Ligand SMILES: Nc1ncnc2c1ncn2[C@@H]1O[C@H](COP(=O)(O)OP(=O)(O)OP(=O)(O)O)[C@@H](O)[C@H]1O
């Protein structure tokens with residue numbers, strides 16, 4: 001074995017032999033690392049916020065329901081939230097909020113107007129531990145106890161139905177018993193929601209009113225759970241799945257947010273894919289820069305490499321030497337790139353950028369989030385970037401290193 | 417020790433064939449002090465490169481210590497060079513990023529000689545060659561003759577069995593060249609190091625124990641001095 005120290009000394013000095021070329025290559029690497037880290041953190045931040053907002057708007061991070069609920073969404077798949085089940089959910093580590101719900105489709109009529117709605121029966125205090133629905137109240141009150149059969153509507157829905165606070169509307173649906181169910185509800189408030197479809201189609205009533213309306217007894221259709229963060233969902237669902245009965249008469253199912261809202265996950269995947277393709281192209285361009293630098297330096301040093309071979313340095317050692325030069329360039333670029341990117345990411349993580357401009361707001365509204373850009377540096381990002389940069393540097397070094405180590409000493413000696 | 421058996425070397429550059437060596441057979445025994453003499457283009461460098469395993473003959477065999485070099489892998493050849501051979505090339509052959517003393521230490525470093533020991537030997541050798549002041553200079557800061565002496569120091573300091581030197585005195589004045597020859601002859605006498613080098617220099621030829629004269633890639637004379 002050739003002493004690594006000897007190799008590293010040569011590598012280090014070789015890299016600084018042409019400082020301008022080295023710095024140019026390093027600068028390209030720095031640029032790539034900076035952009036990759038900042039863009040990935042920005043995308044992760046935006047997507048993370050989309051998920052957290054969407055999850056808090058309605059679905060919760062995880063939903064527990066009767067097995068088959070997600071696929072069918074009919075009251076046939078309802079469950080009883082027994083005190084034991086409730087206690088089990090409360091005792092599950094990572095569960096921050098528990099909101100039992102009855103959810104079903106219905107029709108609302110007022111005067112001549114009729115609208116199809118997503119009807120959600122909620123228990124206001126428990127609902128507040130999971131979703132932000134009650135805080136999005138625009139007019140009136142949120143399902144107050146003082147009103148008999150109160151109803152809260154999306155503001156747009158209220159407008160379409162031409163109803164105001166205090167108006168009576170007729171709710172119509174099919175009950176658990178498959179009989180027709182209809183009842184008058186009194187509009188107690190309206191909601192402004194970042195999701196337009198939801199604002200046009202969501203109607204909230206009290207959980208007990210819903211159970212009565214649908215003749216459900218004490219049954220509900222789902223329990224929405226809140227976790228600290230979407231990243232904690234996989235362990236949470238795993239632990240729920242070990243704690244809850246997943247088979248038998250009252251078999252349950254545990255649905256993560258991405259199963260409840262597959263369209264949101266799809267949007268994120270597509271958005272990520274576009275960005276990663278661009279970043280990969282950038283990194284590949286940098287890879288060619290490294291290839292060029294290393295190849296040039298190998299070609300310039302033909303004679304010197306010949307001398308090294310003649311002195312008895314083994315071809316494998318020459319290969320390692322050229323390889324180390326490439327990795328050293330990548331390492332310097334990576335280190336400086338991180339040094340520049342991390343403060344930027346840290347700053348914007350602490351200070352989200354409010355989006356302005358009608359277009360941005362429209363786009364943000366489209367996906368149901370507030371118009372703010374947040375950054376989030378995930379644990380996996382830096383190792384991922386490091387792996388990519390060093391992987392590309394390793395690939396780029398392959399050809400020059402092979403060329404250098406395969407040279408016949410006599411040709412190399414004549415090479416100048 | 418070193419042997420060429422019916423070696424042909426043909427260079428083929430852009431269709432034109434050059435017969436650098438034709439049916440060359442030569443045997444160098446352990447402990448010899450031999451000079452290859454001959455006009456420019458007679459094949460001296462070619463032969464030295466073949467002996468050093470830096471190039472392969474077109475036909476014929478090169479043997480080092482009764483081992484056919486053609487049978488060695490590139491890695492084994494490197495190992496052979498490291499353990500047995502010292503090289504001085506015709507044109508400057510130092511590693512530009514290393515200082516003079518680091519250049520001289522390099523082979524010992526590869527051989528695994530301890531740091532203090534190799535530094536001591538390298539500085540001692542440089543001092544002996546009149547380069548004591550220049551140990552920390554890089555090759556580009558040295559004159560051609562100084563570089564040549566550093567290369568000689570590097571070739572002999574690791575105490576190889578054979579030193580192959582291509583015109584080691586070409587860039588030196590006669591006094592320095594004489595000093596270098598003294599040193600090599602001492603090593604040859606006292607340590608039994610085999611020397612084979614090419615030269616145009618009549619003074620060098622005069623001091624050699626054996627002179628092999630080449631012309632057009634053939635041995636035209638092989639004289640052993642009796643008057644030494
Ligand atoms: N790589 C090569 N390609 C083509 N011809 C070559 C090559 N190397 C050497 N030759 C030719 O082979 C012959 C022998 O060359 P060599 O270098 O061995 O001569 P030499 O005796 O060392 O000459 P000098 O004293 O000038 O150094 C010359 O005719 C030379 O032109």
Ligand SMILES: [Mg+2]
Nearest residue numbers: 460461506582
């Ligand atoms: Mg020559």
